[in-house]
Amino acid sequence: MFELELIVQNLLQPPILFFLLGLIAVWTLSDLEIPQPIPKVLSLALLLTIGFKGGVQLAAGGLNAAALLSLGLAIAIAIVTPLYAYALLRIKLNVHDAAAVAATYGSVSAITFITAISFLDKLGVAYGGHMIAAMALMESPAIIIAVLLVQLSNRKDGERNENASIAALIRHSLFNSSVLLLLGSAAIGVATGVRGGEALKPLTKDLFPVFLTFFLLDMGIVAGKRLRDLWTAGTFVVASGVWLPILNAVLALAICYACGVDRGDAFLLVVLAASASYIAVPAAMRLAIPEARPSLYVSMALAITFPFNITLGIPTYYWCISLLWGDA
Amino acid sequence: MTSVKRLEIVITALALPELQRLLDTHEPVGYTVVRDVSGMDDGSSIGDEVSGALHNHLVIISVEPSRLKSLTDGISPLLKRFGASCLISDAQAL
Numbered sequence: 566m567f568e569l570e571l572i573v574q575n576l577l578q579p580p581i582l583f584f585l586l587g588l589i590a591v592w593t594l595s596d597l598e599i600p601q602p603i604p605k606v607l608s609l610a611l612l613l614t615i616g617f618k619g620g621v622q623l624a625a626g627g628l629n630a631a632a633l634l635s636l637g638l639a640i641a642i643a644i645v646t647p648l649y650a651y652a653l654l655r656i657k658l659n660v661h662d663a664a665a666v667a668a669t670y671g672s673v674s675a676i677t678f679i680t681a682i683s684f685l686d687k688l689g690v691a692y693g694g695h696m697i698a699a700m701a702l703m704e705s706p707a708i709i710i711a712v713l714l715v716q717l718s719n720r721k722d723g724e725r726n727e728n729a730s731i732a733a734l735i736r737h738s739l740f741n742s743s744v745l746l747l748l749g750s751a752a753i754g755v756a757t758g759v760r761g762g763e764a765l766k767p768l769t770k771d772l773f774p775v776f777l778t779f780f781l782l783d784m785g786i787v788a789g790k791r792l793r794d795l796w797t798a799g800t801f802v803v804a805s806g807v808w809l810p811i812l813n814a815v816l817a818l819a820i821c822y823a824c825g826v827d828r829g830d831a832f833l834l835v836v837l838a839a840s841a842s843y844i845a846v847p848a849a850m851r852l853a854i855p856e857a858r859p860s861l862y863v864s865m866a867l868a869i870t871f872p873f874n875i876t877l878g879i880p881t882y883y884w885c886i887s888l889l890w891g892d893a
Numbered sequence: 894m895t896s897v898k899r900l901e902i903v904i905t906a907l908a909l910p911e912l913q914r915l916l917d918t919h920e921p922v923g924y925t926v927v928r929d930v931s932g933m934d935d936g937s938s939i940g941d942e943v944s945g946a947l948h949n950h951l952v953i954i955s956v957e958p959s960r961l962k963s964l965t966d967g968i969s970p971l972l973k974r975f976g977a978s979c980l981i982s983d984a985q986a987l
Binding site: 601847848852855859863 | 905
């Protein structure tokens, strides 16, 4: 399918249009808002649904060699990405900001992943339930690598580190609310199998698009507000919000193609590599690298990369997959 | 009424448990936590982002004037590390 047609088709999905409505609400100074804690509830519902759905799929399909390959590549991508991102970002940013931004882009965005799954479902392209586990595995390595990079730099400068320990950080990375809920729901999905999937079908089939639509409306509002933070950040930071995800996507695409990953799994790995975390990483960075500026790393992820990925990125990545893998 | 020192601390939500642990060791007269406050900052203090990691809480502490120094010495490194703000004023407790 031609790229432009895919982009238009993606943009005309209700959740994406509601995201754009959220942006418009901020730009027109409207008083539209979704009060807390509703966005939090929606994000938890989305994570629970997608985790459970993945678990049910995993129970039905099992864990084969192809699934293990995807999981191995997910970890490899999550380790390599923050390393080269940090080296590139150090050209313009200080150690703390570069490490935090590298962690942001090395980790993943659950909502971008969920939007990509919704995109695949619309096209009727199959993917493995194990990709939920791949996403969870990709959350943490970048956080730990970023902290190690800062500690390495501090050691060189003879500075003492008083921030969170690596052990505390690993615990936080593995048991933060999003990873715990996602993996816990997947485990429940595996345990209950297809029968459990049938029992929660209204949640996974009918309510899921409703949750996603409401949540993306809120994300549009948040992204619009975050754009203000970037006015003073400079062109390098703003441009990094676009070139970093593209670079990550291209590398993931090349790796998946070289390793012969299945079409649906490859697409999801590319989207995960291109996404930037704004749930797990900000919490970890505030604890581990409080010197880094959240107005940079959170705003880049929320106001530039997330909108870019869900509007233009996802259909473009899929178009590239179609070119390399051939039409489905 | 007795004279006390009043501390008003605005601190990231993530650092609150550590601050509370320090306060418990210094045993002030008492403290109150007001959750999710927002105000003038570099934009990071808005409390509507997804993760909640950038939420700020306000902690109001009352302490006997003679114990103020040991308390501030104990909590200063934490406040400095997380960029928290702290105002100290005179107050009367009923």
